[in-house]
Amino acid sequence: MDEVSHRKGHRNFATVVGDLEAGRRLEVIDSHQQLAIIAALEQQPIAVREQIVEVSVDMWGGFPKVVENVFPNATLVIDRFHVMQAASKELNKIRRQVGVFDRGSKFLLLRNGVDLMPSERETLEQLLQRSKRLRKAYESKEELRAIYESPLTVESGSLHLEEWLTRAQKVYSEATATIRKHLEGICNYFRTRTTSGPMEGINNRIKLIKRQAYGFINFGNFRKRLLACFSD
Known part of the structure; x- marks a missing residue:
């Protein structure tokens, strides 16, 4: 999980959730607030969330509680x-x-x-x-x-x-x-040496999409563009 801004120079952050093994984006959440992230991720079935074994994040203080609430079997790894x-x-x-x-x-x-x-x-x-x-x-x-x-x-x-x-x-x-x-x-990094390297590639691609569109004022349009660009 990582954060990204809709528009350059603005602090209206969204949260990006990616699959590190596959190197692809899974979801974009219109918030970087703990409770909002939890609510959005809890829309996924618990059977799916229980399969997550590691979550790599930065040192933002809200992530530990998100992982604890949403991914009960996951180990939190600071990138x-x-x-x-x-x-x-x-x-x-x-x-x-x-x-x-x-x-x-x-x-x-x-x-x-x-x-x-x-x-x-x-x-x-x-x-x-x-x-x-x-x-x-x-x-x-x-x-x-x-x-x-x-x-x-x-x-x-x-x-x-x-x-x-x-x-x-x-x-x-x-x-x-x-x-x-x-x-x-x-x-916890020393367990399997998981890093957020693939997320950097995802974020770089998101930045390119934002530059091409000169930023996004509307989150819905931002999310739709990302879904289209990252679709398999």
């Missing part, structure tokens, strides 16, 4: 992309606070370290030498990524994340507070 995004957002904030505005510095700091070219690593090192705080923040981000890449169980993943939170809270006050709040769902 790893949104966890890394929380750390990266604060890392970029720290970059600005310490006065690093070099062209390309944001890209070098936020990109996965293993994906950097040798010349890029050299430039990154030059940036990190200018601030101990920035270096610590960057290294903490990379440590978090490494945890996700490690072959861990839920239990060992929880242990590693707890240790990371203890170290990282000295530099990541906002991100660590958010991650700690959602730690159980975050650790």
Whole structure:
């Protein structure tokens, strides 16, 4: 489950429900309010909803109650992309606070370290030498990524994340507070390593549809267009 706006620049969000295995959209709900989402999803037969075993979501606080009420047999999984995004957002904030505005510095700091070219690593090192705080923040981000890449169980993943939170809270006050709040769902990732990657493809296609239509004022028209475009 994820959210999408009807129109660019507006906060009238809809909730998109997709099938991660099939990589296709299932439903669009004209709300991003907890009770409205529950009411819409409960229109599906309980026999269908009981078959759902995992639901991947971001860290919006309303999703746990939605999953609990609608999908009784499902495990809530916080998508790893949104966890890394929380750390990266604060890392970029720290970059600005310490006065690093070099062209390309944001890209070098936020990109996965293993994906950097040798010349890029050299430039990154030059940036990190200018601030101990920035270096610590960057290294903490990379440590978090490494945890996700490690072959861990839920239990060992929880242990590693707890240790990371203890170290990282000295530099990541906002991100660590958010991650700690959602730690159980975050650790559930290590069960089957489910991510919301297919939803990103669905959302990108929805954004293209919105651009082609210059946005949708009427939700009914928005939903009909999506149903038509995503029909098998």
